Amino acid sequence: xxxxxxxxxxANGNIEHTPIDLELQLRRQLASYxxxxxxxxxxxxxxxxxxxxxxPWDLSRAEENLxxxxxxxxxxxxxxxxxxEDRARILMGRDDLLQYVASEAMTGVDQAPxxxxxxxxxxxxxxxxxxxxxxxxxxxxxxxxxxxRRQANFWYWTQALRSVGPVAWVWLRKLILxxxxxxxxxxxxxxxxxxxxxxxxxWDWVKKIRG
Amino acid sequence: MPKGDYLGDxxxxxxxxxxxxGENAYxxxxxxxxxxxxxxxxxxxxGSVYTTLxxxxxxGYIKSWFADPTPExxxxxxxxFKVTATGDLAVxxxxxxxxxxxxxxxxxxxxx
Numbered sequence: 001x002x003x004x005x006x007x008x009x010x011a012n013g014n015i016e017h018t019p020i021d022l023e024l025q026l027r028r029q030l031a032s033y034x035x036x037x038x039x040x041x042x043x044x045x046x047x048x049x050x051x052x053x054x055x056p057w058d059l060s061r062a063e064e065n066l067x068x069x070x071x072x073x074x075x076x077x078x079x080x081x082x083x084x085e086d087r088a089r090i091l092m093g094r095d096d097l098l099q100y101v102a103s104e105a106m107t108g109v110d111q112a113p114x115x116x117x118x119x120x121x122x123x124x125x126x127x128x129x130x131x132x133x134x135x136x137x138x139x140x141x142x143x144x145x146x147x148x149r150r151q152a153n154f155w156y157w158t159q160a161l162r163s164v165g166p167v168a169w170v171w172l173r174k175l176i177l178x179x180x181x182x183x184x185x186x187x188x189x190x191x192x193x194x195x196x197x198x199x200x201x202x203w204d205w206v207k208k209i210r211g
Numbered sequence: 212m213p214k215g216d217y218l219g220d221x222x223x224x225x226x227x228x229x230x231x232x233g234e235n236a237y238x239x240x241x242x243x244x245x246x247x248x249x250x251x252x253x254x255x256x257x258g259s260v261y262t263t264l265x266x267x268x269x270x271g272y273i274k275s276w277f278a279d280p281t282p283e284x285x286x287x288x289x290x291x292f293k294v295t296a297t298g299d300l301a302v303x304x305x306x307x308x309x310x311x312x313x314x315x316x317x318x319x320x321x322x323x
Contacts, residue, residue, distance in 0.1 A: 124261075127277060127290070132261050134280075134287030135239035163258025170262045 080145065112137050113153055116160035123164070123171040136160065218305045222272075224249055225263050226302050229273060229292050237278075237289040238264075264292055272298030 112133075120129045136159055144152040192199045218226065228244035229236045242260045249255065267273045274295055277288045294302070 127288075128261065128265070130287045131238055131277070131290035132257065134284035134289065135237070135242070135257060137287065138284045139239055159257055162256040163261075166256060166259040166262050170265070 112140055112156055113160075116157055119160055119164045120167065123167045132163070218301055220253070221255060221259065221263050222267060223302070223305050224253065224255070225260060226267060226272060226294060226298055229264075230294050230299070230302060234291075236292045241292065267298065268292075270297075271295060272301055 117133050117136075120132055124132065136156060139159075140152045140156045143155050187199070191197055194200065224245050225241060228241050228248060232240055232244055238257060238261060241264070242255070242257050245253075245255050245260060264273065264275070268275055272295060273292050275290055275292050277290055280286045280288045
């Protein structure tokens with residue numbers, strides 16, 4: 001459970017948690033899970049569940065925890081706040097954290113279309129790409145809450161396809177410009193651009209033909 | 212302003228949006244402000260906003276920095292922008308030119 005312990009506030013050497021601290025911690029936890037590979041997450045969760053639920057009465061508790069966890073994850077992902085009752089329950093039993101973070105990571109509830117995100121990674125540096133995708137995610141979350149997943153994903157794809165054109169064009173221009181400048185510099189050092197050089201003769205010949 | 216440093220229409224729009232937003236200027240808010248300013252006249256995608264902001268930064272008209280990652284953005288950081296003194300001057304010059312054009316057109320009754 002080391003990787004799930006909430007940070008909380010420290011008072012007199014003891015760790016204390018307020019509901020808001022806890023919710024922030026959970027949101028952060030969910031965000032960090034999105035960056036993990038699914039296989040790795042599944043392995044972790046399976047290990048934790050095997051360690052915790054060894055008795056028969058524990059299995060029914062695990063099932064109940066799982067359905068409640070999924071509900072909490074969906075609430076957090078839609079941008080809404082948890083109820084006071086849910087927060088209290090999380091505060092009472094730390095292992096519940098594991099359940100609902102895990103269920104989110106394993107089922108991929110309400111994740112943005114990964115292929116649309118990938119388009120930006122092709123053409124942008126990682127930090128700017130993260131900022132752009134973060135902007136899209138932020139807006140998508142709002143739309144998800146208001147119109148539902150299908151409309152939110154449609155909007156996300158529309159924005160991604162509209163945005164990838166200008167980004168790809170700038171990337172392509174840079175790609176062509178750099179070798180072009182290098183070639184010109186090389187030609188200048190080799191004397192290809194001097195008066196009377198081969199290139200100069202070719203240029204005169206072109207002008208004559210056009211004239 | 213040196214020759215060749217004129218702002219394009221999208222550059223002018225985006226620079227103005229960053230100026231208007233002040234401390235809260237990051238990709239999505241800039242995009243929303245641009246849509247608001249150019250409503251029904253110009254359609255600018257979020258990708259265009261980012262590429263233009265990048266170009267403006269290369270020209271020295273704006274500067275940028277990254278904030279801490281936030282959970283509601285899927286753990287991704289916001290990239291904030293601020294207009295530099297050079298950028299401020301560029302906007303003012305652009306607006307002055309636009310003002311002159313409007314004044315000229317008004318003289319011949321071209322603009323109400």
